[in-house]
Structure formats: C-alpha cells, structure tokens
Amino acid sequence: MPLFVVRNDITKMHTHAIVNAANETLLGGGGVDGAIHRAAGPELLEECRTLGGCRTGEAKITAGYRLNSRYVIHTVGPVWHGGYFGEERLLASCYRNCLKLAVEHHCETIAFPLISAGAYRYPKDKALRVAMDTITDFLNDNEIMVYLVVYDKDVFQISSRVVSELTSYIDDHYVDAHTNRSLESQRFPRMYSESDCSNRPQSTFRPVHQPVCAEKTIAAPLPGFSTGSLDDVLSTIDESFSEMLLRKIDEKGMKDSQCYKKANIDRKLFSKIRSDKFYKPSKPTVLSFAIALELPLHETKDMLLKAGFALSHSNKFDIIIEYFITRGNYNIHEINEALFAFDQSLLGG
Numbered sequence: 278m279p280l281f282v283v284r285n286d287i288t289k290m291h292t293h294a295i296v297n298a299a300n301e302t303l304l305g306g307g308g309v310d311g312a313i314h315r316a317a318g319p320e321l322l323e324e325c326r327t328l329g330g331c332r333t334g335e336a337k338i339t340a341g342y343r344l345n346s347r348y349v350i351h352t353v354g355p356v357w358h359g360g361y362f363g364e365e366r367l368l369a370s371c372y373r374n375c376l377k378l379a380v381e382h383h384c385e386t387i388a389f390p391l392i393s394a395g396a397y398r399y400p401k402d403k404a405l406r407v408a409m410d411t412i413t414d415f416l417n418d419n420e421i422m423v424y425l426v427v428y429d430k431d432v433f434q435i436s437s438r439v440v441s442e443l444t445s446y447i448d449d450h451y452v453d454a455h456t457n458r459s460l461e462s463q464r465f466p467r468m469y470s471e472s473d474c475s476n477r478p479q480s481t482f483r484p485v486h487q488p489v490c491a492e493k494t495i496a497a498p499l500p501g502f503s504t505g506s507l508d509d510v511l512s513t514i515d516e517s518f519s520e521m522l523l524r525k526i527d528e529k530g531m532k533d534s535q536c537y538k539k540a541n542i543d544r545k546l547f548s549k550i551r552s553d554k555f556y557k558p559s560k561p562t563v564l565s566f567a568i569a570l571e572l573p574l575h576e577t578k579d580m581l582l583k584a585g586f587a588l589s590h591s592n593k594f595d596i597i598i599e600y601f602i603t604r605g606n607y608n609i610h611e612i613n614e615a616l617f618a619f620d621q622s623l624l625g626g
C-alpha cells in the first residue's frame with residue numbers, strides 16, 4: 278500500500294487513526310499535541326490520564342472522540358541532542374510501534390505528523406527521511422494506507438543548488454501554453470491548400486507535407502498510420518500501456534510487488550492495470566512507474582504515449598520529472614522534495 282505525503286492540518290484528516298507527537302506525561306502540550314487535544318475535546322485528556330504516561334519511542338492508543346478519526350495513537354519522539362544518543366533508533370521505533378498498534382486495531386488508514394521535528398528540534402530533513410524509510414519498510418510486509426502530514430513547507434530541505442538548477446531548467450523549458458501560438462501549429466497537422474485539392478480523391482489521407490486545402494479540411498495521418506480499412510488499422514493496434522509496463526518489469530527482472538511498491542502505487546490499482554490490457558492510468562501513475570523502472574526519457578515518453586499522455590513543457594510537474602530523468606536521478610524522495618518545493622503534487626501523493 279502506498280505512502281502519501283500531504284500538506285494538511287492533521288486534525289482535519291479523515292483516517293482511521295491519527296498519531297499524536299506527545300510527551301512522556303501524555304497530558305497535552307503545544308504543537309500537534311495541543312492541536313489534537315483541542316480538536317478531540319476534554320474526554321481525550323481524561324482517557325490519557327488513565328494510561329500512566331508513555332516512554333520515548335513507544336506508543337499508546339486512545340479513542341478519537343470529536344476528531345474525524347476512530348483512534349489517536351500517542352507516541353513520544355526523541356529530543357534531538359545532535360544525533361549521537363540513539364535519536365534515529367528511537368524515532369524509527371515511534372513510527373513502527375504506531376503502525377503496529379494501528380494494524381492490531383484493524384485500521385486501514387493512518388496519518389502521522391513529522392514526529393520530533395518541532396519542539397524536539399529533530400532536523401526536519403532527517404526526520405522526514407527516517408519517517409519515509411521506516412514507513413516504507415513496514416509497508417513491504419503490511420497493508421495499511423499511510424499519510425505523512427507535512428505542516429510547514431521548510432520540511433523539504435532541498436539544496437539551494439538543486440533549487441537554482443531546477444529554476445533555470447524550468448525557465449529554459451517552461452512554455453506558457455496560452456501565449457505560445459507556435460505550439461498550436463505543432464498540435465494540429467497542416468491542411469490541404471485549395472490549389473492542390475481539385476483532383477485529389479477526398480476519401481484517403483495524404484502526407485502532412487502537402488499544402489493546406491481551403492474548403493476540404495482533411496487531417497493528415499499520424500506518422501506510421503496505415504491507410505487501409507478501419508479493421509486493418511485496428512488489427513495493428515500498438516502495445517498497450519499495461520503490456521509495456523509488464524514487459525518492462527520482466528526485462529528489469531523485478532517482481533510485480535517490487536515495482537508497484539517502489540512506484541508507491543496501491544496493490545489494488547496495480548492488479549487492475551495487470552488484469553485490464555486497455556486500462557487507462559492517470560499521468561502521475563504512469564510517471565511513478567517510469568521512475569520505479571528507471572526508464573530513460575525516450576521510454577518514459579513512449580510509456581506515456583501508450584496511456585494517451587505526453588510530457589508537456591507547459592506543465593512544471595512534467596518539467597521537474599524530465600529534469601531528474603535526464604540526470605538519471607530516480608530517487609523518489611528527492612523528486613518529491615523538488616516537487617514539494619515548487620508547489621507541485623507529489624509522486625504517489
């Protein structure tokens with residue numbers, strides 16, 4: 278099951294459980310702790326009083342009361358003291374223990390804040406990496422949908438070098454589709470001119486380099502498009518997206534589960550794609566698989582085309598993906614950090 282990184286207030290999430298970044302008393306505080314107690318109402322504190330506190334790295338569960346969630350799972354993250362006092366191990370155990378409790382209570386969805394990344398001063402980028410790695414590792418063997426709720430934008434400490442490189446790459450490639458007329462002429466093939474139409478049989482197509490036909494506008498055929506009957510044409514239909522995906526998984530020597538988990542795609546969605554040769558995925562889904570399979574740019578474009586899409590230079594999301602693929606960087610965390618920094622939706626998010 279996938280891990281989604283979303284920007285939200287955790288008290289607004291509609292998941293079966295939300296996680297509280299508490300302190301060892303479990304008697305409330307500021308930050309997430311304060312927000313959750315305020316949203317849940319006083320009954321939450323009353324139940325917390327019965328728990329006898331919680332040790333750092335461990336987790337305890339209560340009802341959600343007035344929250345949209347059935348449960349609140351309280352955990353206590355480590356305070357950052359420089360990283361030499363077992364902070365990473367303790368933080369990872371927070372995520373693992375919360376996930377175990379959620380699965381034990383049959384939760385199908387859970388939302389985490391970035392534990393310890395606030396008052397406990399854990400560096401946000403390190404805290405994010407521990408969260409992503411621990412959750413992803415747990416999802417290799419368990420089925421639960423996880424939302425990592427990021428509250429402030431500076432979580433992704435994307436390097437200023439990448440930001441400036443990406444900014445100039447986007448400036449060089451970004452084309453505003455509303456103002457660039459020349460793009461339109463590339464979108465639609467040229468039509469025939471009047472002088473060249475009189476003696477042409479109008480029922481067949483002609484190569485696109487012929488002049489435009491004023492009164493008869495017959496679109497020129499796509500390159501490689503046969504000019505036989507419709508049955509002939511349909512009998513030569515290309516490999517579908519689904520067929521190409523399965524072929525590439527085999528060529529890469531990957532298992533299906535390895536691929537869809539690396540692509541951060543839900544098992545149920547993958548089985549739909551696998552069972553329906555003509556399944557039409559979304560563009561982010563195609564790109565997530567292209568990243569997981571580490572396809573070069575031309576194969577990524579080919580896979581997109583089979584799903585009816587193209588990389589567009591009037592879409593910053595596409596340009597950022599193209600930037601990473603052309604540099605051979607398929608690290609989905611780094612790609613998501615860049616997408617997040619440029620206010621784009623995330624892969625698998």
Ligand code: APR
Binds near residue numbers: 285309354428429
């Ligand atoms: N929704 C989602 N995330 C939030 C919210 C919210 N409503 N409020 C804050 N955050 C983010 C912060 O921006 C930070 O990235 O949650 C992360 C954790 O910050 P804290 O709440 O300060 O938690 P933590 O760093 O673990 O410190 C815990 O703070 O509130 C006290 O009682 C708590 O003593 C404990 C300590």
